[in-house]
Amino acid sequence: xxxxYKIYEKKGVYFVTSTxxxxxxxxxxxxxxxxxxxxxxxxxxxxxxxxxxxxxxxxHFHLVCQAPELSQTFQSLKRHTxxxxxxxxxxxxKKWALNLFAYYKKRHKKGSEYQVWQEGFHPQLINSEDMLxxxxxxxxxxxxxxxxxxKPEHWLHSSARYFKTGDESPVSMKSLEFIL
Numbered sequence: 697x698x699x700x701y702k703i704y705e706k707k708g709v710y711f712v713t714s715t716x717x718x719x720x721x722x723x724x725x726x727x728x729x730x731x732x733x734x735x736x737x738x739x740x741x742x743x744x745x746x747x748x749x750x751x752x753x754x755x756h757f758h759l760v761c762q763a764p765e766l767s768q769t770f771q772s773l774k775r776h777t778x779x780x781x782x783x784x785x786x787x788x789x790k791k792w793a794l795n796l797f798a799y800y801k802k803r804h805k806k807g808s809e810y811q812v813w814q815e816g817f818h819p820q821l822i823n824s825e826d827m828l829x830x831x832x833x834x835x836x837x838x839x840x841x842x843x844x845x846x847k848p849e850h851w852l853h854s855s856a857r858y859f860k861t862g863d864e865s866p867v868s869m870k871s872l873e874f875i876l
Contacts, residue, residue: 702819703766703767703819704821705821706764706766707762707764708762708821708822708823709748709760709761709762709821709822709828710760710761710762710766710819710820710821710822711758711759711760711819711820711822711831711834711835712758712759712760712761712766712770712817712818712819712820713756713757713758713817713818714756714757714770714773714774714813714814714817715755715756715813715814716755716756716812716813716814717796717797717800717801717811717812717813717814718796718800719755719756720755720793720796720797721754721755722754722755722781722793722812723752723753723754723755723757723853724754727784727788728781728784729752729853731777731780731781731784732752732757732777733752733853733866733867735773735776735777735780736750736759736773736867736868737867737868738776739763739769739772739773740867740868740869741868743763743765743769743772744763744764745761745762745763745766745769746761746762746763746870747759747760747761747855747867747868747869747870748760748761748762748832748855748869748870748871748872749831749832749835749836749855749859749869750835750854750855750867750869751835751836751838751839751851751853751854751855751856752853752854753838753839753842753844753853758834758835758838759835760822760828760831760832760835766819767817767819770817774812774813774817777812777813778808778810778811778812778813781812782794782797782810782812785797794810797810797811797812798810802815828872832859835854835855835856836848836854836855836856836859838854839851839853839854848860849861855867855869
């Protein structure tokens with residue numbers, strides 16, 4: 697089923713989620729995280745994707761972000777990362793994951809053998825400072841809620857550490873002052 701979420705304001709800031717097909721745990725080692733981090737940075741630098749908060753978990757990621765062409769940016773990001781993930785899975789001889797991606801591929805996806813990402817990215821327009829705070833806290837506490845870490849800043853694949861310590865984020869980020 698295609699997403700009913702829509703981009704209502706081109707210049708708006710959105711909370712977005714992209715999920716691996718069938719919630720298959722793919723982001724479980726550095727090489728797979730690096731694929732997504734590299735693609736996010738490319739989109740930040742080349743496609744004007746402004747990232748304000750982020751987290752990558754084992755089978756999905758969340759962003760608070762903004763881009764002039766957010767839908768097209770996410771289409772490109774997911775297409776590119778899917779190809780790289782498939783290549784990495786083949787290199788790692790992870791036939792179990794490839795078989796699952798082939799099995800769960802939607803029938804209308806005629807141009808590919810696999811489907812890595814679920815359709816859509818569920819953009820939710822952030823229309824208040826309270827909502828912005830709530831979404832950032834949700835993002836940062838997601839690994840805690842799942843039992844991966846005790847504190848948000850302990851999760852390496854999140855902007856929580858950057859927010860807490862001021863350390864440099866592996867994902868290119870814009871300051872929240874940009875939108876407040």
